[in-house]
Amino acid sequence: KKKVAVDAVFFERLCKILKVCVPSLFSKEMLLVLTQGGLLVTRSLLTDLIAEQEGACGSALINQQPRTFMVHMMRFSLVAIPASVVNSGLKMFQKFIEVRFRERLGVYLHGKYLENRCYYQASTQVDLPNIDQRLTEDVENFAVAISELYNHTLKPFLDVVLFTRSLSQVMGYKTQATLYGYFFLVALTLKAISPPLSLMHAQESGLSGNLRGAHHRLVSKTEEIAYNDPPAAMTEQLLLNKHLRSLLKYSSLTSFQKFLQQIADQYLVKYGASTVALSVYALGTLVWAKEGGDGTQTQ
Numbered sequence: 687k688k689k690v691a692v693d694a695v696f697f698e699r700l701c702k703i704l705k706v707c708v709p710s711l712f713s714k715e716m717l718l719v720l721t722q723g724g725l726l727v728t729r730s731l732l733t734d735l736i737a738e739q740e741g742a743c744g745s746a747l748i749n750q751q752p753r754t755f756m757v758h759m760m761r762f763s764l765v766a767i768p769a770s771v772v773n774s775g776l777k778m779f780q781k782f783i784e785v786r787f788r789e790r791l792g793v794y795l796h797g798k799y800l801e802n803r804c805y806y807q808a809s810t811q812v813d814l815p816n817i818d819q820r821l822t823e824d825v826e827n828f829a830v831a832i833s834e835l836y837n838h839t840l841k842p843f844l845d846v847v848l849f850t851r852s853l854s855q856v857m858g859y860k861t862q863a864t865l866y867g868y869f870f871l872v873a874l875t876l877k878a879i880s881p882p883l884s885l886m887h888a889q890e891s892g893l894s895g896n897l898r899g900a901h902h903r904l905v906s907k908t909e910e911i912a913y914n915d916p917p918a919a920m921t922e923q924l925l926l927n928k929h930l931r932s933l934l935k936y937s938s939l940t941s942f943q944k945f946l947q948q949i950a951d952q953y954l955v956k957y958g959a960s961t962v963a964l965s966v967y968a969l970g971t972l973v974w975a976k977e978g979g980d981g982t983q984t985q
Contacts (some may be wrong), residue, residue, distance in 0.1 A: 692884075706794050707787040707832070715786045722779040723840060725772055730844040732769045739765060780833050788829035795821055816895030818902070824891070861966050868962045872954045879950060881943040893936055897929040 708715045739762040746755035799805055799821065808814050850862060904911065904922055911918045 703791070703828070704832075707790050709790070715783070715790065718779055718783050718786060719836065722776065722783065722836065725776050725779065726837065726840050727844060729769070729772045729776065730841065730848050732765060732772060733845070734848050735765050736762065736769060776837065780837055783836070784829045784833040787832060788826055791825050791829065792821075795825065816892070816899050819891075819895040819898060827891075861963070864966050865959065865963055868959060869955075872958065875954065876947075876951060880947050883944070883947075886940050886943070890933070890936055890940055893929070893933040897926070897933055900926050900929050 708719065710716070739758050742758040743755055743762065746752075746758060799808070799817075808817055814820075900922075904926070911922055
């Protein structure tokens with residue numbers, strides 16, 4: 687079986703599908719995408735501002751400045767209002783994009799499926815299993831995934847750009863360059879040890895479709911099975927249980943592999959990055975303190 691990979695063929699097919707989802711630059715779908723992009727930029731700016739106010743509140747508490755603390759606390763409370771609206775708006779527009787993409791794809795596929803008796807050829811002459819699942823559940827899953835992908839790619843990019851500017855004032859660019867180098871190595875490591883999640887998801891979806899197809903066959907051939915019952919019913923029961931156990935067994939294997947992958951992800955990305963950041967920051971502080979101490983002794 688051909689391996690599923692994110693390559694030139696994948697992007698070519700994705701572009702063709704996206705042209706169906708977003709037919710023109712002046713379509714309603716493009717307006718939704720641009721609006722969500724504006725909300726993502728706004729949320730990143732608000733997140734940076736909220737982090738700044740939280741830091742100012744902590745600094746005021748340490749320095750025992752109650753008036754300054756109350757001022758920054760009030761600013762934090764005011765900024766939280768538009769932040770709440772923007773976060774809720776992002777979820778709403780993500781759902782709008784999902785619905786519009788699903789409608790575009792569904793209408794397009796229905797037209798192709800019912801054109802020139804393609805439905806008859808697909809059912810009798812072409813080995814294309816689980817057509818109903820491909821036209822319904824797979825379209826829905828794609829619409830959900832593509833609407834989340836936009837949010838999960840643009841938002842981190844904006845955060846990197848904005849937070850790099852903010853953190854450079856505290857940590858300096860050398861420390862951040864060290865962290866970015868660490869994240870690059872972690873990305874290569876995770877890519878090497880991670881299981882083929884896309885292929886696993888496709889296989890699990892196929893097993894689910896086989897189970898649904900077995901139930902559909904039981905419904906469509908009820909009279910024939912009932913006429914040959916009891917042996918026919920026992921055969922159908924064995925077939926249904928076989929598909930069910932295959933699906934559940936593969937789902938358990940997939941969950942375990944994801945569990946192992948998430949352990950490495952959590953440790954390397956979350957805790958490993960904190961360790962590297964603290965080490966680099968502490969090293970710079972110790973070097974600065976040592977140089978300052980030497981200067982004092984020289985004087």
